Amino acid sequence: MFSFKSKAFHARSFQSLASSERSERAREFFTGLLPSTLQNLAPQRSYFMSGLRVRFAPSPTGYLHIGGARTALFNYLLARKEKGTFVLRIEDTDVARSTQESVDAILQAMEWLGLSYDEGPFYQSERFDLYRQKVQQLLDSGKAYRCYCSAEELEARREAALKEGGKPKYDRTCLRRTEAPEGSPYVVRFQVEDEEGVTAFDDRIKGTITFRNDELDDLIILRSDGTPTYNFVVVVDDAEMGINLVIRGDDHINNTPRQILMYKALGYPVPGFAHVPMILGADKTRLSKRHGATSVMVYREMGYLPEAMVNYLVRLGWSHGDEEIFSMSDLIDKFTLEAVGKSAGVFNPEKLLWLNAHYIKTGDPARLGKLLLEYLAAEGIDATRGPDPAAVVVTLRERARTMVEMAKGAAFYYVPEVTYEAEAAAKFLTEAQRPVLESVTARLEALETFDEEAISQAFGMVMEETGLKLGKVAPPVRVALTGSTVSPSVYEVIAVLGREQTLQRLRRAAAAIS
């Protein structure tokens, strides 16, 4: 079983936990599952978990986007499948660009998707003491050195090197420096040793990847303002938090060899790596705002269900034979890194929409009914009075692909007075149709039970009486009840609306003909 090496981390982890109500809740949840004698072990980690420790480490500089969500999902799925531990860490070492709003947005999006974590969220901004200590360790052991070159100098040298066709690599001016300039600002660089050698790792998705060490730069690990940089803290934290498999976007492949060198220099075991391919836009470039919505929470606003998003995201780059539909528990059962593809995938909103329609069609009407209320409210419709939302969902679920579409389609049920579409009224609310409306009104009024079966029979009698086919009877009724020529089946609409509303709308329509 894993044990924490660093006292500093031990103390700080509790500090972070205490700062987060969410992780308190997670802790209580797991604690409740344990025998009372073991409960005081629970805060650190649950005893029934396996050794796998993975993490999601977003940078809080914006909302949770599609790509990040998929990375988080893969981590989550593998942790749950292997009964491992899923750690959430907030990478906010760039204090200027990080915001609490972004942290909240990311947490909210993960909750919406159903991605729960076991430890964290840990904030790197609260762990600077640890990082400085580790920088000092490297300095003391001669594996890092101070560099006094200014950012402007470096930039100039980089450009010069590039212009001559050379590599924009740090020239190690300060490694050879014998006398440190008194009081000058400096950064700390990690020294890449063994320049003749290679650094290789066996990526769980991509296979073996090898880099020549002389391609690697002496990267900056501590800025002149004393704050550490990403490539360093990610190593320290992943090691200190006992992460043994790093699942992240493949834009990090190029960072991996120097991170491995730092693990070794700090005396840490090197974790496994799994680099998941990027998500591209339709033009095959990295997904960005100009490709449309990339924030997962914007999809919620657009009426998407979280299970559709999860299902779509996982199938983008992963497959299980010919299967397309996966619930979260299916995925926890079936997900493997071996079945993750190597190549980047194009984000296809059409397929997401199809999946969303599927989950609307098959979802629990009571749950969707509650959701519908929220989307109706967003449309400015008060649905506190009127038909049961669950019944409304049943009439609309086969013709709405998003909850927003459903809300628009459901509006007529709840408006106090239907607005007739001009063309619909002109065609179906005319003197010629008045007898039909009156006959339907009379038959429905006489009904003892008001269900679809009885309603259907009533229409049968109307057709007999008037000698008209349903194709002539239904349209004026539809317009009278919904204001539109497009709606669910009129029988369903009548049943859901109820006798009182139906008759009232029928009479109003007949009266409107004049």
Added chain:
RNA sequence: GGUCCCUUCGUCUAGCGGUUAGGACACCGGCCUUUCACGUCGGCGACACGGGUUCGAGUCCCGUAGGGAUCACCA
């Protein structure tokens, strides 16, 4: 430009030396039908290219081309 990664229908993918190269989304058409949908049946449509290895390559190897990522005191 250097380095690294990738390459089966428009898109997501199945395939793990022998298949009429399968499925899904999208698109087109038929059927169903009280509107719109749903559903259902069918159609269109791919192994980037060139060399090898092999009795036999989408599958293995090497090139080429194309695409992507990365080269910061961002993460």
